[in-house]
């Protein structure tokens with residue numbers, strides 16, 4: 009049998025190392041009772057806008073924080089910091105995704121016991137982030153009404169690696185003749201049974217349902233960790 013090409017072997021080792029770190033992060037989040045939620049999408053789908061709204065709305069009742077990944081600039085961290093929540097920018101340079109080690113480093117000095125929700129905005133990309141587990145409890149994939157209903161079919165892996173889909177910029181749906189039924193059908197085709205939310209970070213339409221979902225998920229994972237620990 010031919011040995012594996014060296015590139016494949018190195019890539020497998022990187023992913024394996026990432027999985028080990030991600031598992032340790034997941035354990036830390038569970039012990040601290042924090043729900044870690046990551047966001048993936050193409051650039052410009054509205055991850056930061058959704059987070060700005062979410063952090064602001066949750067801030068009154070919960071301790072929330074965010075990490076935000078980009079190749080360059082601290083722009084998104086500056087936008088999110090307006091919500092008053094602790095925010096840290098992760099600059100990846102030339103790397104098109106976040107890795108568990110970057111999340112671990114960014115959390116250095118943060119007391120997770122002091123948090124209820126940790127949001128992680130991944131680098132805008134529909135390919136690279138799908139292979140990297142960040143230890144998150146929940147991964148949202150965003151699809152904006154302006155980018156075309158066929159994206160789930162073109163980029164199935166990112167939809168498959170996510171838990172929940174969010175259709176964003178619903179306020180622009182009519183202007184771009186967004187075919188919601190087709191988008192839902194395409195999401196279901198690559199990830200049958202996937203829960204889908206639709207919202208506008210601009211008008212706030214659809215936000216209460218997502219917040220309720222997040223609160224429910226946090227309550228559920230806290231109950232599970234208590235059950236697990238006893």
Ligand SMILES: Nc1nc2c(ncn2[C@@H]2O[C@H](COP(=O)(O)OP(=O)(O)O)[C@@H](O)[C@H]2O)c(=O)[nH]1
Pocket residue numbers: 049050051052053054055056057058132176177178179180207208209210211
């Ligand atoms: N009309 C409208 N524009 C939005 C909405 N969400 C984001 N945008 C705009 O879309 C652009 C990209 O949003 P951003 O949050 O930076 O996307 P990201 O790259 O995924 O973080 C910005 O100009 C936002 O103002 C929305 O719900 N409605």
Ligand SMILES: [Mg+2]
Pocket residue numbers: 055056057084129
């Ligand atoms: Mg952003």
